[in-house]
Amino acid sequence: MEILSFNTNPFGGVLVDPLTLPQDPQGFRSQLAYSMDEWIAEGYKVAWLEVPLDKSALVPVAVEAGFSYHHADESYLMMTNQLEQDSYIPPYATHYIGVGAVVVSENRELLVVSERYKFRGTRGPGYKLPGGALMPGEHLAEGIVREVLEETGIQSKFEALACFRHWHGYRYGKSDIYFVCRLSPLSHDITRQEEEIAECLWMPVDDFLEDPQIGNFNKSIVKAALDHPGISPGDIEGYGDPKRFEFFLPNQQV
16 A cells, blocks of 8 residues: 655654645545654654645545544645644634735824724724735735735835734634834825725824724824824845835834
8 A cells, every 4th residue: 555645844744735635535544644643653742734725525534543633724624633642733824914004294294094994993984094804815015005005095115014903803714914004195185995995084093083983992093193103114134025025124224
């Protein structure tokens, strides 16, 4: 019997090749048992099994063999098995990443939005900063410029990272990091995203900071962006791929 095709990682892990997995659960049951005996004899610590969606019939067989769920996306389920007791299995991604924009015009007006679908208990229009979640593979500076344009129609330029907040127990019980960015407007005519945004306007900064219906969190992050220079995009020697790396450093300009 042939062992399942696999690669290894530097941590003693076996990474089964998902493209070579059989379709037949019975054949997979025998091959998996044989492979696990071989991996254990060779001293491997953890087996990683990626099961494509079109081979989901293999999942119950893997569970029988001691595999457990690690994570999943739209096209596969990742499972793991500790071949060596108490071996370390790194957790999957645990955080959401969001961005918010402090966009202030030369007339000291702040770009704000009121979302169409608000949290329960929100008083009044619930004005807040434009922004949203980053897309996979998207830099902070790119993502916030995109979000501002999508929600408000305003073209903008990223200036600096002003502050961020970190909280737990967010969507699906995961944690969330929210970066507040300072941007300068390159246009001023608003085109509202009707699907998500109920209202969008330029509001005098002082009106925003004095409005009793706007929460302390939103006021605090706007003050942070206005009162401090923040940190700007910069470069670090040896990390030259701009598509992969993004750094924010003090005393550097875009």
